[in-house]
Amino acid sequence: MSRGNAWVVTIGNELLRGEIVDSNKSFLSERLLDLELEATRHVSVPDEPEAIAEILRDGASRARVVLVSGGLGPTRDDITSETAAKTFGRALVRDPEALRHIQAYFSSAGRQMTENNATQADFPEGAEILENPLGTAPGFMLDVDGCLLFFMPGVPRELYRMTDEEVLPRLRARIEGTAAVRSVLLRTFGMGESNLDRLLDDLVRDDPAAELGFRTQFPDNLVRVLVRGEDAAAAEAKLASLSAQVRERLGDLVVGEGERHLEEIVGELLRERALTIALAESCTGGLLSSRLTDVPGSSDYLLESLVTYSNRSKIRDLGVSAADIEAYGAVSDPVARQMAEGVRTRNGADIGVAITGVAGPGGGTEAKPVGTVYVGLADAEGTRSRHYQLVQERTRNKQLAAQVALDWVRRRLLGLEDHDENFPRVRIHEGTAR
């Protein structure tokens, strides 16, 4: 099936010291798979000329494609370009175009460019330069006796963009092959990986030309649907039918596609419907508000968010009944509803959302253990509250609580079913990297 093998090489002492969990390798391997290139080796080496040179030589002689990340920065221990030049007997030449890009970058930031940064414009002779719109370190491609080596920065966001915009198109163009591969990445929330796998497995079990890949991006779980066909048309048709089956099985669990997160999806729904929203957060401490405001233009629909961490502010700012806090506790159905109504009313918002819960590690009781969360939702149709039992760990609880609230808003806006009492079926260990 494979059109060739690829090596993924990441460079940096911090990787070898375990200071960083290297997610670039999995990202790159997944992208290679879309091109029918199988990663046959992942290697990480320290910022040392000999180690880097050895692995580059090795890769160039044994793989068809080598993706390298790291060591393109401005500091002394960033020696990848220099080492690549030496390894393959090329001169190191400064590229005026790239230098201009770096200079422009600095002046736009109103900063002085240092000689350190200028060296980021040095490349092995014959290199094809890969643009980096997000940083000063451009990448480059070398063709060494037919093996394509791509050198990229280690910063994930820069690497991701360079891979998709600069590397994959070049690979696609160079690599011939008849079989076509198509894939789609579905973003789901509410069910853990192993349950998703069990739920979908039979759809592809007996089909060598179809694959399902599962990946956690806590609190979401991503499902990659990948198919192969004799040509593009066949692959696209096959993908359409398989992904339709998958979507039908998953139903409301699918929140969107690719890298669009729930805050963008909800923001777009609010904008389309010209609705406004106001938030009252307790246990999430502003996380939901912060996520919504990560989206440019969110000020068009987000009116206000109150992090009412104390009972006093719940009572004063949201008009929550002191008696109810006394009787039912701050983490309770009536308080969640009153918080949602209070923040909606004071802002004249279309939707009021409230979250109150026990984030932990302290504060749990027999009746309301850590992870107990109530979400209140007030809109033109009235006010409801839902109880969720989340997990044991504080930051995960915050992330999950914000996510269930967002997802409930999404479902309301789309007229979908509300969550059932077992939602979300996400266990904390499935949120971890592996």
Next chain:
Amino acid sequence: MSRGNAWVVTIGNELLRGEIVDSNKSFLSERLLDLELEATRHVSVPDEPEAIAEILRDGASRARVVLVSGGLGPTRDDITSETAAKTFGRALVRDPEALRHIQAYFSSAGRQMTENNATQADFPEGAEILENPLGTAPGFMLDVDGCLLFFMPGVPRELYRMTDEEVLPRLRARIEGTAAVRSVLLRTFGMGESNLDRLLDDLVRDDPAAELGFRTQFPDNLVRVLVRGEDAAAAEAKLASLSAQVRERLGDLVVGEGERHLEEIVGELLRERALTIALAESCTGGLLSSRLTDVPGSSDYLLESLVTYSNRSKIRDLGVSAADIEAYGAVSDPVARQMAEGVRTRNGADIGVAITGVAGPGGGTEAKPVGTVYVGLADAEGTRSRHYQLVQERTRNKQLAAQVALDWVRRRLLGLEDHDENFPRVRIHEGTAR
């Protein structure tokens, strides 16, 4: 690289397909560093005999220790033990003790043991078996001409426990530390990597036994000070003096050590001094509040946070003067001060902090480009506001704005200098040196 060099090898097609972010390698490397063993290579290979055999041979001949994870399961593609036996010319023998353990595991789970599972009791002749209290797959250690190879399951929780309880004690016993390595990780905020490098470079340039490593964990920059000495005492003394020099050069830029983030440090300072804080956030949208509430027990000092995204709520909730918003704009020195005073007063807090700025991408003007931020700070000594010119990208601006505000609070609480007008010297592209 050093006498105590180690390789970390992880096995599994799922790794090479990028379906999993491999966190085992960073875990194992960190543990090795505790034993003064430096990982000099990370390698991942698929579940293929040739690939596994090659890397095991390679590692055994070049490293002192090889930690291997994965491929010990009961399925057909779990071939690590068998391949290790073949590679090093050993017979595969079934261990009765291990078999009993596996049988016990199944009966305790009320399940039937299959022949597949029985193969998990097969080990290369001469292997020392490593117990796995959390699963059916025991690990094992091989001594190949003085190189110690440890084979462990890939499931993180099983691997973690086996590493700490079975592997590290054996390593500690076998490896006589010829040289000692000591290191400390300093967390800094306010200066980019290349500037840090230039500022500190001469301290280690001519000392082969000392290293400075730089890593961005935006918005912080981490400096690892690492030294080698003839023995533990020598290394510790050397580290003490070098890190003291580094700290002196960096001064107030050092916010703490290791993985303790600014919100924990500020939270601890507030708790020690029994002070309360209240926040008014505009452009950060709740991010500062969310970070403070990531710290358990933060409800003891954080009274309330208002995300006053609209002018209306700034005026109504914080008592900001509509005339001043009109005259100076919502992103201005007087508004920042009034927001800080307003939120402090309404909560009777010791400290009121306010952030207003242009996060971008829209909303920038000639006079107030994207990245313009005003932070207001109100306490018993009065109210001040500072102007910061941050960067070009929305989420980075939010992160930086929250961080400068937190760092200003830290400095006030410690009686340090306030920021100068060029603070922070952090550029968005500085991440590139990963």
